[in-house]
Amino acid sequence: GMNYGDYQLGIYMNGARGVLPDLPMDSAAMEELAKSRMDPRILGYVAGGAGNEYTQRANVAAFERLGIMPRMLVGAAQRSMGINLFGHALPSPLFFAPVGVLGAVTDDGDLATAASSAELGMPMVASTLSQAPLEQVRTAAGETPGFFQLYPPADRELAESLVHRAEAAGYSGIVITLDTWVNGWRPRDLSAAYLPMLTGQCLANYLSDDRFRKLLAEQGSTDPAAAVMLWASLFGNPTMTWEDLEWFRSLTSLPIVLKGICSPEDTRRALDGGMDGIYCSNHGGRQANGGIPAIDCLPGVVEAAGGAPVLFDSGVRSGVDALRALALGATAVGIGRPYVYGLAAGGQAGITHVMRSLLAEADLTMAVNGYPDLDSLRGSLHRL
Numbered sequence: 375g376m377n378y379g380d381y382q383l384g385i386y387m388n389g390a391r392g393v394l395p396d397l398p399m400d401s402a403a404m405e406e407l408a409k410s411r412m413d414p415r416i417l418g419y420v421a422g423g424a425g426n427e428y429t430q431r432a433n434v435a436a437f438e439r440l441g442i443m444p445r446m447l448v449g450a451a452q453r454s455m456g457i458n459l460f461g462h463a464l465p466s467p468l469f470f471a472p473v474g475v476l477g478a479v480t481d482d483g484d485l486a487t488a489a490s491s492a493e494l495g496m497p498m499v500a501s502t503l504s505q506a507p508l509e510q511v512r513t514a515a516g517e518t519p520g521f522f523q524l525y526p527p528a529d530r531e532l533a534e535s536l537v538h539r540a541e542a543a544g545y546s547g548i549v550i551t552l553d554t555w556v557n558g559w560r561p562r563d564l565s566a567a568y569l570p571m572l573t574g575q576c577l578a579n580y581l582s583d584d585r586f587r588k589l590l591a592e593q594g595s596t597d598p599a600a601a602v603m604l605w606a607s608l609f610g611n612p613t614m615t616w617e618d619l620e621w622f623r624s625l626t627s628l629p630i631v632l633k634g635i636c637s638p639e640d641t642r643r644a645l646d647g648g649m650d651g652i653y654c655s656n657h658g659g660r661q662a663n664g665g666i667p668a669i670d671c672l673p674g675v676v677e678a679a680g681g682a683p684v685l686f687d688s689g690v691r692s693g694v695d696a697l698r699a700l701a702l703g704a705t706a707v708g709i710g711r712p713y714v715y716g717l718a719a720g721g722q723a724g725i726t727h728v729m730r731s732l733l734a735e736a737d738l739t740m741a742v743n744g745y746p747d748l749d750s751l752r753g754s755l756h757r758l
């Protein structure tokens with residue numbers, strides 16, 4: 375049968391006839407190429423993080439302290455990276471983390487990501503902040519299940535409307551992001567005095583929403599500037615607390631996952647509150663500096679989750695990083711900035727290339743080290 379690692383065969387075969395890959399073969403090189411092709415303000419928004427970006431760098435560096443023990447003569451000729459997530463059999467454990475400015479990187483960034491999701495069978499968590507409305511993003515993802523990421527707004531009826539639209543559009547679950555009810559301190563964006571949404575970008579889910587439009591009409595002015603101001607006043611919900619979970623739970627029978635959880639106590643509280651899964655993440659160090667590398671929080675979250683699905687992101691830059699998170703007990707691993715750079719460097723083909731490369735590296739690392747499936751990886755890590 376086929377293994378994801380076979381992606382390298384075509385590349386070497388092309389080379390034998392003198393054809394080199396037209397896109398970079400590792401995350402760092404892809405990032406460099408993307409940066410040369412991006413508008414400086416968008417680049418700052420994507421590449422930047424909170425404060426001096428210590429947490430963002432630490433997220434990435436922490437993976438290097440985790441080594442995988444090689445085992446020989448296992449007979450790992452055929453590998454499987456398949457997982458089951460909320461009843462969906464998926465071919466791989468990777469997914470597209472929600473990114474809210476895909477439509478500012480390229481006009482069709484949300485739909486290009488959804489098309490790669492369809493092509494690879496890899497779920498996309500579609501951001502609230504998209505240039506294409508959530509219904510169009512869902513359609514472009516075809517048969518591949520996907521999740522809708524909700525930034526809980528200050529208006530309950532708007533939250534309800536977005537959740538119900540996601541349900542009607544065919545999403546398989548709701549990811550509620552908790553760590554962004556206020557924008558973190560981001561010197562790069564501050565220096566450029568730039569937030570894409572304030573220029574009217576990536577607000578399609580609001581502008582197409584009946585509840586939002588009703589509120590806008592009540593304001594008296596429906597011009598673009600008024601819409602942006604209304605959005606800014608509703609974007610975050612500063613008074614949301616654990617008490618609100620019951621209400622969110624009552625909105626939908628879809629699985630609900632809380633994103634931004636890093637502590638075992640919060641994990642237990644979420645699951646006790648009827649949530650279906652945990653998304654361990656520190657938002658790639660974009661929100662708070664001086665934090666803990668997300669991968670170092672993962673074992674505590676997995677233990678507290680007691681078998682409930684744990685999604686993970688923040689700092690994954692290679693297929694090996696994905697394996698490290700899986701070995702620590704993550705159910706599925708989110709890729710963030712690397713696919714955004716793939717999009718900026720090579721459009722939809724760039725996104726697919728990034729994901730295929732990550733999968734190939736993960737698969738070949740499992741092969742070399744003698745781990746034929748993800749279960750066997752558990753307990754394979756040594757802290758360096």
Ligand code: FMN
Nearest residue numbers: 420471472473474501551657658688689690710711
């Ligand atoms: N997370 C959300 O929950 N919703 C978003 O709309 C969102 N937008 C993002 C936009 C950009 C440009 C980036 C880089 C991240 C965004 N995130 C958002 C966070 C990602 O989902 C993810 O947690 C983060 O990218 C992981 O860090 P990494 O990319 O360094 O691995």
